[in-house]
Amino acid sequence: xxxxxxxxxxxxxxxxxxxxxxxxxCVIDTARNGDEAMKRIEKNAYNLVITDLMMPKNTGFDLLxxxxxxxxxxxxxxxxxxxxxxALKGFGAGMRMEVVSKPFxxxxxxxxxxxxxxxxxx
Numbered sequence: 798x799x800x801x802x803x804x805x806x807x808x809x810x811x812x813x814x815x816x817x818x819x820x821x822x823c824v825i826d827t828a829r830n831g832d833e834a835m836k837r838i839e840k841n842a843y844n845l846v847i848t849d850l851m852m853p854k855n856t857g858f859d860l861l862x863x864x865x866x867x868x869x870x871x872x873x874x875x876x877x878x879x880x881x882x883x884a885l886k887g888f889g890a891g892m893r894m895e896v897v898s899k900p901f902x903x904x905x906x907x908x909x910x911x912x913x914x915x916x917x918x919x
């Protein structure tokens with residue numbers, strides 16, 4: 798069963814993402830910032846990381862940089878109101894990454910997660 802880490806400091810957004818991803822039947826873990834996320838990633842193998850960019854205690858940018866520099870192959874779905882897909886093109890070089898701008902439709906998150914998890918039949 799695939800596992801997903803949601804990195805988001807807004808509790809309401811975490812709830813929205815969890816509900817949107819429920820049809821995938823994945824195990825979902827959460828972290829409130831980049832520091833917490835990296836600690837979880839060191840202890841667990843995730844199939845997908847979904848992250849906001851603007852958070853306290855290490856931003857999503859810091860998390861992306863850590864994942865890239867550590868050579869982590871985990872796909873990343875960035876959900877942020879502060880960035881467009883074009884803005885992260887060079888930043889995510891060598892990473893499997895998609896960007897969804899907030900506000901988003903839950904169907905958009907579900908489709909992106911399916912693509913990044915290589916799930917076509919769920």
